[in-house]
Amino acid sequence: xxxxxxxTWEEPGAHAVSPGVFRIPLPLPGDGLRAVNVYALQGExxxxxxxxxxxxxxxxxxxxxxxxQAGAELGDVRRVLVTHIxxxxxxxxxAVRQASGATVLLGRGEQRSLEYILDxxxxxxxxxxxxxxxRNGAAELVDELVRADADRQSPPESEGLWELPDDWADDxxxxxxxxxxxxxxxxxxxxxxxxxxxxxxxxxxxxxxHVLPHITPSIGFEPLADGLPLADFxxxxxxxxxxxxxxxxxxHGPPFNGLATRVDELLAHHAARLAASRAALTGGARTxxxxxxxxxxxxxxxxYDELDGFxxxxxxxxxxAHLDLLVSEGTVRETTVDGVRRYxxxx
Numbered sequence: 001x002x003x004x005x006x007x008t009w010e011e012p013g014a015h016a017v018s019p020g021v022f023r024i025p026l027p028l029p030g031d032g033l034r035a036v037n038v039y040a041l042q043g044e045x046x047x048x049x050x051x052x053x054x055x056x057x058x059x060x061x062x063x064x065x066x067x068x069q070a071g072a073e074l075g076d077v078r079r080v081l082v083t084h085i086x087x088x089x090x091x092x093x094x095a096v097r098q099a100s101g102a103t104v105l106l107g108r109g110e111q112r113s114l115e116y117i118l119d120x121x122x123x124x125x126x127x128x129x130x131x132x133x134x135r136n137g138a139a140e141l142v143d144e145l146v147r148a149d150a151d152r153q154s155p156p157e158s159e160g161l162w163e164l165p166d167d168w169a170d171d172x173x174x175x176x177x178x179x180x181x182x183x184x185x186x187x188x189x190x191x192x193x194x195x196x197x198x199x200x201x202x203x204x205x206x207x208x209x210h211v212l213p214h215i216t217p218s219i220g221f222e223p224l225a226d227g228l229p230l231a232d233f234x235x236x237x238x239x240x241x242x243x244x245x246x247x248x249x250x251x252h253g254p255p256f257n258g259l260a261t262r263v264d265e266l267l268a269h270h271a272a273r274l275a276a277s278r279a280a281l282t283g284g285a286r287t288x289x290x291x292x293x294x295x296x297x298x299x300x301x302x303x304y305d306e307l308d309g310f311x312x313x314x315x316x317x318x319x320x321a322h323l324d325l326l327v328s329e330g331t332v333r334e335t336t337v338d339g340v341r342r343y344x345x346x347x
């Protein structure tokens with residue numbers, strides 16, 4: 001199912017994927033992902049959306065056009081189910097609520113991050129990311145990102161309306177959508193509060209960014225990242241692997257079949273990345289930044305220096321997540337010198 005539409009999945013419109021379910025791709029201007037899928041579910045009393053898109057004029061217009069093609073309008077939206085807090089998923093949720101009176105549901109695990117984002121006393125909200133990059137040895141990347149912000153010729157488009165949701169979703173919570181019943185499944189890893197939604201009767205999984213057909217999601221990219229996000233992600237993959245679903249509806253890319261097969265591919269990918277990360281330490285202690293620079297990135301095996309600034313940041317964060325998991329397993333040792341973490345192989 002993820003073959004014929006691979007090259008055209010981001011085309012705008014309302015694409016029927018199951019009775020009463022439409023996929024509405026919304027553009028992501030300036031983002032390599034190109035688009036994010038918002039799903040519109042028809043039900044008695046109105047429309048339920050899964051995710052909402054990034055707060056951009058083009059995205060807002062595409063959402064309204066897609067709803068119209070599906071025989072609805074913005075005012076028909078009664079609920080927005082958000083898989084996680086990233087701006088291409090949560091970005092328009094509160095604006096939809098403001099325009100339609102819909103309620104917004106977000107995974108409870110995102111509460112800490114969202115409250116941090118909404119706290120006006122925090123000052124520069126980039127501070128946690130900057131501090132994390134410096135701890136991982138990426139001071140020169142921090143300088144590059146700060147210079148890029150200073151050199152910006154015009155202010156970025158508004159990130160939209162960010163507010164608390166009406167409700168927080170817990171693992172196993174049932175959400176009624178007309179006669180349809182969805183179950184929220186906590187799947188931390190991509191973010192700590194990521195949730196997927198399963199329609200058991202229709203054998204559908206609304207997967208968000210947890211399981212994507214062709215790419216691997218970033219790990220632990222959030223303002224207050226802590227713990228072992230890669231360990232969480234791998235556990236979450238196993239949690240959904242054997243769900244009784246036929247169709248996976250991802251946030252990026254076309255719908256696909258074969259959930260277990262794709263999960264196994266992701267598990268194998270991360271096993272290989274763990275091995276490569278440890279192998280990169282054979283020459284002595286290195287920072288996550290050092291290791292990121294010698295690993296290949298993206299499906300095209302690009303060098304770190306070929307990535308843009310944002311994706312370099314993701315690369316360093318993800319490398320640290322792999323190294324931290326190796327530390328927890330005892331095959332790598334971590335030391336901190338002058339505020340910078342360094343890793344070395346054990347044995």
